[in-house]
Amino acid sequence: MARKSRKAAASGLMAKDAVNPAQEMKVYRTAAYARLSVEDSKNPDCDTIENQLSLVRDYIASRPYLTQTAEYIDNGVSGTRFDRPEFTRMVNDMRAGEIDCIVVKDLSRLGRNYLETGDYLEKIFPFFGIRFIAVTDGYDSTASSAADDGLIVPLKNLINEAYAKDMSKKISTAIDIKQRQGKFIGCRAPYGYRKSPEDKNQLIVDKEASPVVARIFECKAAGMGNGAIARMLNEEGIASPMRYKYEKGLTQNRRYADVLWNDSTIAAIILNPVYIGDMEQGIQKEAMYMGIKKHKPEKSGRIYVAGTHEPIVNRELFDKVQELVEERKQKVIASRGKYGHVGKKDNKLGRILFCGDCGGRMKFYRRVDDRSGNAKVYYDYICPNSESYGERFCKKKKIKMHDLEEAVGAALRVHINLFLDTKEVLENLNRTAQAKQIQDGYRRQMAETRNRMERAQSMNSSLYSDYADGLLNERDYLYAKRKYVKEAEEMAQKLSELAAVQATYEAEYVGSGGMAETIGRYADFQELSAEIVHALVKRIVFFGEGRIEVEYTFADEMKEFVELAESRKGEVLCTKEETV
Numbered sequence: 001m002a003r004k005s006r007k008a009a010a011s012g013l014m015a016k017d018a019v020n021p022a023q024e025m026k027v028y029r030t031a032a033y034a035r036l037s038v039e040d041s042k043n044p045d046c047d048t049i050e051n052q053l054s055l056v057r058d059y060i061a062s063r064p065y066l067t068q069t070a071e072y073i074d075n076g077v078s079g080t081r082f083d084r085p086e087f088t089r090m091v092n093d094m095r096a097g098e099i100d101c102i103v104v105k106d107l108s109r110l111g112r113n114y115l116e117t118g119d120y121l122e123k124i125f126p127f128f129g130i131r132f133i134a135v136t137d138g139y140d141s142t143a144s145s146a147a148d149d150g151l152i153v154p155l156k157n158l159i160n161e162a163y164a165k166d167m168s169k170k171i172s173t174a175i176d177i178k179q180r181q182g183k184f185i186g187c188r189a190p191y192g193y194r195k196s197p198e199d200k201n202q203l204i205v206d207k208e209a210s211p212v213v214a215r216i217f218e219c220k221a222a223g224m225g226n227g228a229i230a231r232m233l234n235e236e237g238i239a240s241p242m243r244y245k246y247e248k249g250l251t252q253n254r255r256y257a258d259v260l261w262n263d264s265t266i267a268a269i270i271l272n273p274v275y276i277g278d279m280e281q282g283i284q285k286e287a288m289y290m291g292i293k294k295h296k297p298e299k300s301g302r303i304y305v306a307g308t309h310e311p312i313v314n315r316e317l318f319d320k321v322q323e324l325v326e327e328r329k330q331k332v333i334a335s336r337g338k339y340g341h342v343g344k345k346d347n348k349l350g351r352i353l354f355c356g357d358c359g360g361r362m363k364f365y366r367r368v369d370d371r372s373g374n375a376k377v378y379y380d381y382i383c384p385n386s387e388s389y390g391e392r393f394c395k396k397k398k399i400k401m402h403d404l405e406e407a408v409g410a411a412l413r414v415h416i417n418l419f420l421d422t423k424e425v426l427e428n429l430n431r432t433a434q435a436k437q438i439q440d441g442y443r444r445q446m447a448e449t450r451n452r453m454e455r456a457q458s459m460n461s462s463l464y465s466d467y468a469d470g471l472l473n474e475r476d477y478l479y480a481k482r483k484y485v486k487e488a489e490e491m492a493q494k495l496s497e498l499a500a501v502q503a504t505y506e507a508e509y510v511g512s513g514g515m516a517e518t519i520g521r522y523a524d525f526q527e528l529s530a531e532i533v534h535a536l537v538k539r540i541v542f543f544g545e546g547r548i549e550v551e552y553t554f555a556d557e558m559k560e561f562v563e564l565a566e567s568r569k570g571e572v573l574c575t576k577e578e579t580v
Helices: 002-017 021-025 049-061 085-095 114-127 152-180 210-221 226-235 241-247 263-270 315-335 401-430 433-468 474-503 515-521 530-536 555-579
Strands: 028-036 066-075 101-104 131-134 193-195 203-205 279-281 285-287 292-295 303-305 353-355 363-369 376-382 398-400 537-544 547-552
Touching (some): 028 049, 028 085, 049 066, 049 101, 066 085, 114 131, 210 226, 226 263, 376 401, 398 401, 401 515, 401 530, 401 537, 401 547, 401 555, 515 555, 530 537
Parallel strands (some): 028 101, 353 537
Antiparallel strands (some): 193 203, 279 303, 285 292, 363 376, 376 398, 537 547
16 A cells, blocks of 8 residues: 555656656756856846756756756857857767756747757757756656647747847847937947946047047048057057956956057047047847848948037048048059969968067068069068067068978978878887787776676666655665766766777777878878968967977877877887796
8 A cells, every 4th residue: 555655656746747657767867058148137036047057957956867967058149049159069969979858947048949949849859869848838858748739839939039039129129229319339438438427328538548549540640550550559558449448447358458559450440430429330230030140231321420429539630531541542442453463372371370479470461573674572471560569579570481381391291200100100019919918908897897887877777666666765766876877977987988098009090089180181292282281280480580380280189199109119118028
């Protein structure tokens, strides 16, 4: 009778969660997933990430057949897109078989796109054997009532998508109205201004930075180039706009602490009508509810409102600067194509070549000399910061493209040959009788470890049946469950480590990553190309006087590979000495 009542209680628990009894024998490796479209609110009553996780964690902890093994959080990411960083990581773990259950607060946390959400619920999750639970929606993919939700769930997904589009429309409309009223809606005020403490949509002059802006316009009107103005400000130790914001605590990102002035920063300032008291907004537009992705509209499509705030420069000075900019632009356009008949060469080291003194990215310059009437083209890599920059000093440095490419090519050939020689040595060592004997020993350890892991998993799977039948109380059940889960995880980790070591004794072993495949693809290269460089090189540093340092893509893997070959040599020598 007691056994019958205990079974009734167990069946009552299953009825509460609407779980298939056959599924309760399995303990699911469960992932908690939380998502919020905007940054967490400080209001504890809001639907914050913390509140979502608390609800999901409590749900998992109260179900003996669920064990939380992972947690994924996408904060500030829209549910209308599925290329979210943590969601992508969760899907990859799902494909790798590391989780077999996902729990969310509600269906809208999974996504607000009707079609894609439906694909995950109806096709992708079932294909990978994933149990999916949405707590507040009362949805469980393994429940007997899941089939009855065939209309309800798609309807909720459709409502979620409609809600997201409606919010997008309202937000877009509200922003458009504010812009047409001349109100500032940006996150940070432009350099030279601050947001008014009384009205965040109103700009007021920053008394500390505004004189710098006025000076920039005056220097430009006097004929100074953007680069010369930037150098002057850097030499005087005046903080660049982003460095200024960092120093004032307007941004916490440490990477802005040492940002210098450059010609692009100057160009952005002298073209911005905000400095004559006008507001030009709508430079970037997006309307999710209309299917319009983020883009930059033409100037005619932007919103321009004059006289919205106090100017820093007068219109006469601003107009003079615009005339100079336009004049320079027309000269560039007029000269465009003048040397089109002269062949051009590609920048093969783009974005990975840096100066060894200032750390700046070196630029690729093409110079044409037609003084003799016969155009000659010269290609050089030059550090653009070859001037005094306040406390930082960069020596002038330049290297011919041909010389640098030749040096990089030679370094790559040495690197490739090192890999091929090491590969040959390791192959020979792994074919020795000693290596095969060691490998057999690892295989035996792996078989023993796998048996222990499977035994722990089997014991863990049978626990819930004993708990449901009353053979174990809750305390003993949870204790035993933790014990077997821990043992299974430890054995799985040990098995992985043994397999990794055992693999190094295979005759064809060439490293643990993609180094062998990539190096093999370019092993016989004759001429350096951008493809080869960016596949094998992470960073090149030029110090001047012909000195360069090359940081390879597979540096760590190569180091491990060479060290493995050296240690394998030592094993063979030790074995021979023991035999003697």
